[in-house]
Amino acid sequence: MRYLLIAALTVILTLPARAEVKIQEVTSPGGITAWLVEEPSIPFVALELRFQGGASLDAPGKRGATNLMIGLLEEGAGELDSQGFARATEALAARFGYDVGDDNASISARFLTENRDEALELLRLSIIEPRFEEVAVNRVRQQVLAGIRSSQNDPNDIASRAFDAATFGDHPYGSALQGTIDSVGALTRDDIVAAHKGVLTRDRLYVAAVGDITAAELGPMLDELLANLPETGAALPDKVAPMLDGSTSVVEFDTPQSVALFGQVGMERDDDDFFAAYLLNTILGGGGFESRLMEEVRVKRGLTYGVYSYLVPKDWAALYLGSVSSANDRIAEAVDVIRAEWSRMAAEGVTQEELDEAKALLTGAYPLRFDGNGSIAQIMAGMQMQGLPIDYIATRNDKVNAVSLEDINRVASEFLNPDELTFVVVGKPDGV
Amino acid sequence: MLRFLTLMLGLTLATSPVHAFEQVTDFQLDNGMQVVVIEDHRAPVVMNMVWYRAGSADEQPGVSGVAHFLEHLLFKGTDTLESGEFSATVAANGGRDNAFTSYDYTAYFQRVAADRLELMMKMEADRMVNLRLDEADILTERDVIIEERNQRTENSPGALMREQMDGVQYLNHRYGVPIIGWRHEMEQLSLQDALDYYTTYYAPNNAVLVVAGDVYPDDVRALAETYFGVLPPNPDLEPRDRPQEPPQTTPRRLVFEDARVAQPYVTRSYLAPERNPGDQSTAAALTILAELLGGGTTSFLNERLQFDQKLAVYTGAFYRGTSLDTTSFNVTVVPIQGVSLQEAEDAMDQALADFMASEIDEAHVERIKMQLRASQIYARDSVESLANRYGRALTTSLTIADVQEWPDVLQAVTIEDIRAAGELVFNERQSVTGWLTSPTSEEGSQ
Numbered sequence: 001m002r003y004l005l006i007a008a009l010t011v012i013l014t015l016p017a018r019a020e021v022k023i024q025e026v027t028s029p030g031g032i033t034a035w036l037v038e039e040p041s042i043p044f045v046a047l048e049l050r051f052q053g054g055a056s057l058d059a060p061g062k063r064g065a066t067n068l069m070i071g072l073l074e075e076g077a078g079e080l081d082s083q084g085f086a087r088a089t090e091a092l093a094a095r096f097g098y099d100v101g102d103d104n105a106s107i108s109a110r111f112l113t114e115n116r117d118e119a120l121e122l123l124r125l126s127i128i129e130p131r132f133e134e135v136a137v138n139r140v141r142q143q144v145l146a147g148i149r150s151s152q153n154d155p156n157d158i159a160s161r162a163f164d165a166a167t168f169g170d171h172p173y174g175s176a177l178q179g180t181i182d183s184v185g186a187l188t189r190d191d192i193v194a195a196h197k198g199v200l201t202r203d204r205l206y207v208a209a210v211g212d213i214t215a216a217e218l219g220p221m222l223d224e225l226l227a228n229l230p231e232t233g234a235a236l237p238d239k240v241a242p243m244l245d246g247s248t249s250v251v252e253f254d255t256p257q258s259v260a261l262f263g264q265v266g267m268e269r270d271d272d273d274f275f276a277a278y279l280l281n282t283i284l285g286g287g288g289f290e291s292r293l294m295e296e297v298r299v300k301r302g303l304t305y306g307v308y309s310y311l312v313p314k315d316w317a318a319l320y321l322g323s324v325s326s327a328n329d330r331i332a333e334a335v336d337v338i339r340a341e342w343s344r345m346a347a348e349g350v351t352q353e354e355l356d357e358a359k360a361l362l363t364g365a366y367p368l369r370f371d372g373n374g375s376i377a378q379i380m381a382g383m384q385m386q387g388l389p390i391d392y393i394a395t396r397n398d399k400v401n402a403v404s405l406e407d408i409n410r411v412a413s414e415f416l417n418p419d420e421l422t423f424v425v426v427g428k429p430d431g432v
Numbered sequence: 433m434l435r436f437l438t439l440m441l442g443l444t445l446a447t448s449p450v451h452a453f454e455q456v457t458d459f460q461l462d463n464g465m466q467v468v469v470i471e472d473h474r475a476p477v478v479m480n481m482v483w484y485r486a487g488s489a490d491e492q493p494g495v496s497g498v499a500h501f502l503e504h505l506l507f508k509g510t511d512t513l514e515s516g517e518f519s520a521t522v523a524a525n526g527g528r529d530n531a532f533t534s535y536d537y538t539a540y541f542q543r544v545a546a547d548r549l550e551l552m553m554k555m556e557a558d559r560m561v562n563l564r565l566d567e568a569d570i571l572t573e574r575d576v577i578i579e580e581r582n583q584r585t586e587n588s589p590g591a592l593m594r595e596q597m598d599g600v601q602y603l604n605h606r607y608g609v610p611i612i613g614w615r616h617e618m619e620q621l622s623l624q625d626a627l628d629y630y631t632t633y634y635a636p637n638n639a640v641l642v643v644a645g646d647v648y649p650d651d652v653r654a655l656a657e658t659y660f661g662v663l664p665p666n667p668d669l670e671p672r673d674r675p676q677e678p679p680q681t682t683p684r685r686l687v688f689e690d691a692r693v694a695q696p697y698v699t700r701s702y703l704a705p706e707r708n709p710g711d712q713s714t715a716a717a718l719t720i721l722a723e724l725l726g727g728g729t730t731s732f733l734n735e736r737l738q739f740d741q742k743l744a745v746y747t748g749a750f751y752r753g754t755s756l757d758t759t760s761f762n763v764t765v766v767p768i769q770g771v772s773l774q775e776a777e778d779a780m781d782q783a784l785a786d787f788m789a790s791e792i793d794e795a796h797v798e799r800i801k802m803q804l805r806a807s808q809i810y811a812r813d814s815v816e817s818l819a820n821r822y823g824r825a826l827t828t829s830l831t832i833a834d835v836q837e838w839p840d841v842l843q844a845v846t847i848e849d850i851r852a853a854g855e856l857v858f859n860e861r862q863s864v865t866g867w868l869t870s871p872t873s874e875e876g877s878q
Binding site for chain 2: 020039041042043044046082083086087090091092093095110112139142143145146149150151152153155254255256257259287288289290298299300301302303304305306325326327330357360361362363364365366367368370371372373374
C-alpha cells in the first residue's frame with residue numbers, strides 16, 4: 001500500500017481540474033464595464049463593487065474618515081433611517097456588506113431573484129443617498145472608538161501598527177485605517193460627506209456579478225444602480241519605498257505569548273518575476289504544512305502553532321510579510337530559526353523536488369477557489385483591479401508551470417534579503 | 433415609504449421555501465458507517481470529510497485536551513504513511529486538508545479536485561485504524577498544542593473568561609472543560625492517553641463520511657465500500673451517556689479582571705435545551721428568540737440599548753442548538769464608555785423583562801423567517817457549509833430527517849412558542865453572569 005501511494009505521488013505530473021469559468025465582459029448603455037458569469041442554477045446574484053483608493057484617500061488630518069463613512073452607508077439612506085434601512089434589507093433577505101481596506105472600498109451584495117429590483121433599490125440608496133445623520137455618525141463613531149481601544153491591547157494589532165509606522169512613516173500605509181481616538185473623535189459630518197464624494201466614484205469603479213442574471217439584464221441594472229456616482233475622486237497617494245532596516249524591535253506588552261511580525265520589500269504584481277516569487281514563498285512559508293518555516297519552527301521544534309509568510313503587493317508599495325507567535329521564553333528561538341531559513345534560501349535556493357511540489361500545490365489548488373457565486377465574484381473584481389486580462393484564469397497555471405529551477409533560484413538570491421528582514425515582537429520576550 | 437413596506441410584505445408572503453436537501457443522498461455501510469453525499473456539479477471540486485462521534489466531552493477525567501491532541505497526531509504516520517506524508521500527499525494532489533475538534537465531534541477534511549477523491553478516502557480509511565505513533569511525535573506536538581492554547585486562550589482575556597464561565601455553568605458535564613484542555617493536564621498528556629482515546633472512539637461504526645461536490649452517490653458508495661466498508665466495527669463502542677448536570681438551584685456570578693481588557697462587557701449564559709431527534713420545536717423557538725433579541729441592527733436589545741438608551745456599543749444574543757447535551761443561551765452587552773457594567777447589566781435585565789412582558793413584534797418574526805427561508809437558497813452556494821451542517825447534526829445524535837425537517841420546524845414556530853421558550857430559558861437560577869473588566873477601570877472595585 002505504501003508503494004502504491006508513492007507511485008501515485010510520482011505519476012502526478014498533469015493535474016486534473018482546469019478552472020472553467022465563462023466570463024463575459026458587459027458594458028452597460030451608460031458605459032459601466034462589468035465582468036459577468038451567468039449561473040442560473042441558484043436563484044440569487046452575488047454582486048461585487050470595488051472602488052480603488054480606499055482608506056488611502058483619507059484627507060490630511062482626517063484619518064479614519066473613509067472607514068467611518070463606509071460604516072455609515074447602511075445606517076440610513078433616502079427616506080429610511082438606520083433601523084428602517086435594516087428592516088427593509090431583512091424583509092428582502094438581501095445581504096449587503098460594506099468594507100474598506102488600504103487600497104479599496106468594497107461593497108458585496110447578495111440578493112434573491114424574486115425581489116432583485118427592490119433589493120437593488122435599497123443598495124442604490126445606500127451608495128448614492130446615504131443620510132449620514134448626526135445621531136448615526138455619533139453611534140457608529142462610538143463603535144469605531146471601541147474597536148480602536150480594543151486594538152490598542154491586542155498584540156497582533158499592536159505589532160501591525162508598530163511595523164506599519166516604522167515601514168511607511170507619514171504615508172497612509174503608515175497608520176491604521178480606523179484612525180486614532182483623537183482623529184476619529186474630531187471627524188465631522190462634513191468630513192464624512194467629503195469622504196463619500198471622494199471615494200465612491202465612477203473612475204475608480206470595478207464591477208463583477210455572478211448568478212441568476214443575464215448580460216442583457218445586468219447593463220441597465222448597473223446604470224440604475226451607479227449612474228449617479230461622481231465622475232472623479234480624491235487624489236490617489238504616491239508610491240512609497242518601505243523603510244526596513246533588518247532590526248528586531250520589541251514592543252513591551254504583558255501577555256504570555258509574544259507575537260512577531262516580520263518583513264522585507266516585496267514583489268510587484270506585474271513584475272516578470274512575480275510567479276517565481278510566488279512559488280518561492282510557497283516553499284518558504286506560504287504552503288501551509290509543507291513550507292520550510294512550518295517544518296522547522298513547528299513540526300521539528302514545536303515552537304509555535306503556526307508560522308506563515310505572504311506576498312503583499314499593495315497598490316503603492318510591495319511587501320513580503322510573515323508572522324509567528326511563541327511563548328515569551330521561546331520566541332527568540334523562533335526568530336532565530338526564521339532568520340536562518342531566510343538566509344539559507346537566499347544562499348542555496350530550492351531543489352527541483354521542492355519546486356515541483358509547490359507547482360503541484362498551486363496549480364491544483366487554483367481551480368478549488370472557484371467554488372461559489374460569491375467567491376467567483378470576488379476573484380473577478382480583484383482580477384480587474386490588478387489589470388489582468390479576462391482570459392487570465394485559463395492561462396494562470398501555465399505561468400506557474402513556466403517557472404524554471406534556474407528562474408526561481410535567481411529570484412531567491414536577488415529577491416530575498418536577510419539583512420533587510422525586520423522583526424517587530426510584541427510581548428515580554430526573553431532574549432530578544 | 434409606506435408603499436415600499438407594503439410591497440415588501442407582499443413579497444415576503446409570496447416566498448415559498450426552497451429546500452437545499454434535494455441534492456443530498458445518504459446510506460449506511462454494513463459496518464455501521466454512515467455516509468452522506470451532497471451534490472454540486474458547478475465546479476470539479478470535492479470536499480471529503482470524516483466526522484467522529486467523539487469530542488472533548490467524551491474524554492476521561494484528567495486528560496483534558498486529548499481529543500484535540502489526537503486530532504493533531506492523526507497527521508503523523510500510519511503503517512503505510514510516514515509522519516507528515518498524509519498532508520504532503522494532499523498537497524501534491526493540489527488539495528488542502530485540515531481538521532477540527534469540538535465538544536461533541538472531531539472532523540477531518542480534504543478539499544481536492546473531484547478525481548482525487550479515491551486517494552483521499554483510501555488515506556482517511558487508513559488512519560482510522562492504522563495510526564502509528566512514537567514518543568518523539570508526542571513531545572513536539574504537545575508543545576504545539578500548548579502554543580495553540582497560548583494563542584487562542586492565554587493571549588485573550590475574553591477567551592480566559594469564557595473558560596471560567598463554562599466551568600461555572602457546567603459543574604458536572606464535560607462542557608465545563610475547555611476543548612483545548614486545561615494547561616496543567618495538557619502538559620502531562622501521554623502517548624498512551626492518545627492511543628486510549630483512539631482505540632475507544634475511532635471506528636467506522638462511530639464515524640460519518642460526508643462527501644460534497646462534483647460527485648455522484650453511486651460512485652461514492654462504491655469507493656466507501658472499498659475503503660471504509662472493509663474496516664471492522666468496534667463491538668465495544670458504548671452509548672454516549674455522559675455525566676449530566678445536577679439541577680442548578682442558584683444564580684452564579686463571576687468577575688474576571690485582566691489588565692489587557694480595553695473594552696469591558698457583561699455576558700450572561702442560561703442553561704437551555706438542545707435540538708433532539710424528532711423533537712426540535714423548542715430549539716427552533718430559541719433560535720428565533722435569539723434573533724429577535726440580539727440578532728442584528730433591529731433586534732430588541734439593540735433597539736433598546738443602542739438606539740433608545742444609547743448605553744451600548746454592541747449587544748448580542750446567541751443560541752447554538754446543535755449540541756449533544758444541554759446547551760446554553762447567551763446574552764451580551766458591551767457598554768459605551770462611561771457606562772458601568774452594573775448599569776449595563778441592569779439595563780439588560782430590564783430589557784429582557786420588558787421583552788417578556790410585551791407583545792412580540794410579529795413583523796419582526798416574519799422578517800426573521802424570510803431570512804431563514806432565503807438562507808436555504810444562499811446555502812446552496814456553499815456545499816462546504818452544507819457538509820458541515822450535516823456533519824455537526826449527525827454527530828450530535830440528530831438524524832438526516834431532523835436536518836431536513838429543521839427549516840420547516842423553524843417556519844412553524846409561533847409567537848406562543850417563542851414566549852414559552854423565553855419563559856423556559858430566562859430563569860435566573862439557571863444562569864451565570866460574567867463581567868470582563870480591567871483592574872484600572874471603574875468596575876475593578878465593585
